[in-house]
Amino acid sequence: MQRPLAAHAADAIVLGAGIVGVSVAVHLQKRGRATVLVDRRGAAEETSFGNAGLVQREGVYPYGFPHDFGALFRYGLNRTIDAHYHPSAIPHLAAFLWKYWSHSKPARHAVIARAYAQVIEHCIAEHEALIAAAGAQDLARPTGWMKVFRSERERDTRFAEAQLWRQEFGLNYRTYDAAQLQAMEPHLAPILVGALHWTDPLSIVDPHALVLSYLALFEKLGGRFVQGNARSLEADGSGWRVRTVDGPVSARDAVVALGPWSDVVTQRLGYDLPLAVKRGYHMHYRAAGRAVLNYPVLDVESGFFLAPMRRGIRLTTGAEFALRDAIRTPVQLGRAEPLARELFPLSERLDTEPWMGSRPCTPDMMPVIGPAPRHPGMWFAFGHAHHGLTLGPVTGRLIAEMVCGEKPFVDPTAYRADRF
Numbered sequence: 001m002q003r004p005l006a007a008h009a010a011d012a013i014v015l016g017a018g019i020v021g022v023s024v025a026v027h028l029q030k031r032g033r034a035t036v037l038v039d040r041r042g043a044a045e046e047t048s049f050g051n052a053g054l055v056q057r058e059g060v061y062p063y064g065f066p067h068d069f070g071a072l073f074r075y076g077l078n079r080t081i082d083a084h085y086h087p088s089a090i091p092h093l094a095a096f097l098w099k100y101w102s103h104s105k106p107a108r109h110a111v112i113a114r115a116y117a118q119v120i121e122h123c124i125a126e127h128e129a130l131i132a133a134a135g136a137q138d139l140a141r142p143t144g145w146m147k148v149f150r151s152e153r154e155r156d157t158r159f160a161e162a163q164l165w166r167q168e169f170g171l172n173y174r175t176y177d178a179a180q181l182q183a184m185e186p187h188l189a190p191i192l193v194g195a196l197h198w199t200d201p202l203s204i205v206d207p208h209a210l211v212l213s214y215l216a217l218f219e220k221l222g223g224r225f226v227q228g229n230a231r232s233l234e235a236d237g238s239g240w241r242v243r244t245v246d247g248p249v250s251a252r253d254a255v256v257a258l259g260p261w262s263d264v265v266t267q268r269l270g271y272d273l274p275l276a277v278k279r280g281y282h283m284h285y286r287a288a289g290r291a292v293l294n295y296p297v298l299d300v301e302s303g304f305f306l307a308p309m310r311r312g313i314r315l316t317t318g319a320e321f322a323l324r325d326a327i328r329t330p331v332q333l334g335r336a337e338p339l340a341r342e343l344f345p346l347s348e349r350l351d352t353e354p355w356m357g358s359r360p361c362t363p364d365m366m367p368v369i370g371p372a373p374r375h376p377g378m379w380f381a382f383g384h385a386h387h388g389l390t391l392g393p394v395t396g397r398l399i400a401e402m403v404c405g406e407k408p409f410v411d412p413t414a415y416r417a418d419r420f
């Protein structure tokens, strides 16, 4: 009979090496906690690989469920670029969507935004601290990003909204008319009536490389990254134990940062959290001729996003409501591509097939950051939806402060799992 391997002892295990898990691991290790980061794949090979690369300082209102009938009707027809759904998934998602709709009612959404703004406020400073420590300055451009408009009606609505957000949340932006926009972005087609330029956000030109640079920082600080399956996590005395390719690892604290797969662990622990995913796709293109895109741009009325990245121009799509593991259906990409080509001179596709990621979502649009309600030494860090890149480092710092018994730099009450 084989004797069980003696477990490698650490202070903390972090499950999941996306932007959230890697950020948590860096912050724990920085505080002298011997940390083992565990993923079944390499770091940032899932959702954190292919996002639009924005550190969204302006994202104080998390993306809500539409409440006007026009939009609901359009989405119902299932032909838009910004939202798509699998009809077969709706019965499974109905309870989630109902709660999401309720939390998106204007008065409730405003309350959520006030809580959410308190973490969003720190997103740039927390990234900049890690970027400096990791020497990753070449990956972050302080360009902000633009919403561009095809109609005056949409432009004026968004300008008015921005003014309110500036007053309430201190956000910075500039507005451009058609001529000013042409001067900023000469290769965008002259079909636009203006733009709203959020000037605070960072644009990450390779989100995968950024996480790898944070991972290198973690390892430089003495942290260990190993392959292992989070499903093997089990209670071990007063702590936790997980199996890895290097043998078992045990620690007093464990952090679940498995993004869209977090339920794999939470359900086994007996938590029935309302989690779902909004899937999204990307494709890279070569810019035709000498065309240059200086800023990331959202074509608001069409519902797609173009970002200048290291690999090429990255076109990303909005939300697909489907089951996490359902077959890929990149129909939004197919719909967006002709409009994107009309907006900017794109040449050939650079990827053999569309990339897909699943945004890990909660119905109140806020992540879960904090202790597991019934399991001492277990911590949750997931559900960052559209803002996981934005909030990874803020989450990492908050979790590390809580694990180490420090006073959290932002009040984390609104993010606790026991709110559900």
Ligand SMILES: Cc1cc2nc3c(=O)[nH]c(=O)nc-3n(C[C@H](O)[C@H](O)[C@H](O)COP(=O)(O)OP(=O)(O)OC[C@H]3O[C@@H](n4cnc5c(N)ncnc54)[C@H](O)[C@@H]3O)c2cc1C
Pocket (backbone or CB within 6 Å): 015, 016, 017, 018, 019, 020, 021, 038, 039, 040, 041, 042, 043, 044, 045, 046, 047, 048, 049, 050, 051, 052, 053, 054, 055, 056, 228, 229, 230, 231, 257, 258, 259, 260, 261, 264, 279, 280, 281, 282, 316, 317, 356, 357, 358, 359, 360, 381, 382, 383, 384, 385, 386, 387, 388, 389, 390, 391
């Ligand atoms: C199209 C698109 C555009 C986006 N644009 C932006 C943007 O501009 N700005 C922004 O802030 N956010 C954006 N997002 C959202 C952002 O990408 C996510 O919120 C973020 O990547 C989530 O990070 P995570 O670490 O929680 O999850 P992930 O990156 O998915 O990491 C989870 C990790 O868990 C691992 N894992 C899963 N199961 C197991 C297991 N059983 N055992 C071990 N490991 C396991 C996975 O391999 C993975 O590495 C976008 C998302 C999409 C899809």
